[in-house]
Amino acid sequence: MGKLIVIEGMDGAGKSTVSGLLSKLLNNREYSTINMSSVFEGFLTSAKYVNDNCGVDAHYLYFLSSVKHCSDTIEKKLAHGNVVCDRYIYSTIAYHPTSELSVSVDISTLELVQPDFTFYLSVSDESIRQERLNNRAQRSVSDRLIKTKGSYMDTVEKAYEELGLVTIDCTTKTAQKIAEELFVVVEAKLEKVI
Numbered sequence: 001m002g003k004l005i006v007i008e009g010m011d012g013a014g015k016s017t018v019s020g021l022l023s024k025l026l027n028n029r030e031y032s033t034i035n036m037s038s039v040f041e042g043f044l045t046s047a048k049y050v051n052d053n054c055g056v057d058a059h060y061l062y063f064l065s066s067v068k069h070c071s072d073t074i075e076k077k078l079a080h081g082n083v084v085c086d087r088y089i090y091s092t093i094a095y096h097p098t099s100e101l102s103v104s105v106d107i108s109t110l111e112l113v114q115p116d117f118t119f120y121l122s123v124s125d126e127s128i129r130q131e132r133l134n135n136r137a138q139r140s141v142s143d144r145l146i147k148t149k150g151s152y153m154d155t156v157e158k159a160y161e162e163l164g165l166v167t168i169d170c171t172t173k174t175a176q177k178i179a180e181e182l183f184v185v186v187e188a189k190l191e192k193v194i
């Protein structure tokens with residue numbers, strides 16, 4: 001059974017870039033990289049539909065079921081090697097503040113595969129996060145949202161912080177440097193899967 005490494009963070013923090021570089025460092029052959037948003041065909045189209053046409057409860061339930069789907073996909077991949085996953089259940093928790101929800105779901109009932117490592121990539125300077133988002137094509141609705149005090153993205157960031165994940169400050173370091181930092185942590189604890 002392989003190991004699961006989850007990379008979390010807000011839009012533009014560098015998750016997909018760092019996930020790819022980390023996979024490379026860890027050895028491509030044994031590591032597959034997946035993005036929660038592309039785990040099944042049509043995910044982003046449906047996510048946009050739900051966002052535009054449904055309330056926050058439906059949005060939350062859509063993402064929860066998608067995480068379950070992602071977990072099942074990961075489980076199959078773990079039989080053949082290790083997996084680096086860009087976003088997981090922590091995104092769903094952080095992006096859906098409980099104060100906005102009228103439904104409550106016991107996450108343990110989803111029986112998700114538990115990560116062996118979870119890293120939260122933080123960018124403390126909002127102008128840097130915005131610059132990164134502006135330098136690439138927009139991919140999601142929250143790509144447009146600027147974090148100001150009391151805003152939705154501020155709530156998302158606080159929710160992430162409350163989860164107490166291993167936090168990596170990605171404000172000024174290069175993506176390569178961040179990946180190397182994570183590589184050291186993972187390598188130190190990992191049994192080689194051959």
Ligand SMILES: Nc1ncnc2c1ncn2[C@@H]1O[C@H](COP(=O)(O)OP(=O)(O)OP(=O)(O)O)[C@@H](O)[C@H]1O
Nearest residue numbers: 010011012013014015016017132135136173174175
């Ligand atoms: N440490 C870094 N320093 C400078 N630029 C970076 C860094 N990490 C990523 N970038 C650049 O910032 C942009 C956003 O990175 P990336 O797409 O990896 O973020 P993301 O967290 O996966 O975003 P999203 O969640 O919105 O998909 C890309 O253009 C990428 O090349």
Ligand SMILES: Cc1cn([C@H]2C[C@H](O)[C@@H](COP(=O)(O)O)O2)c(=O)[nH]c1=O
Nearest residue numbers: 011037063087091092095139140142143
């Ligand atoms: C898992 C999850 C994600 N979101 C948001 C966060 C992002 O803005 C998009 C996903 O696109 P990305 O290219 O992977 O950044 O969806 C959400 O609102 N709820 C969730 O559970």
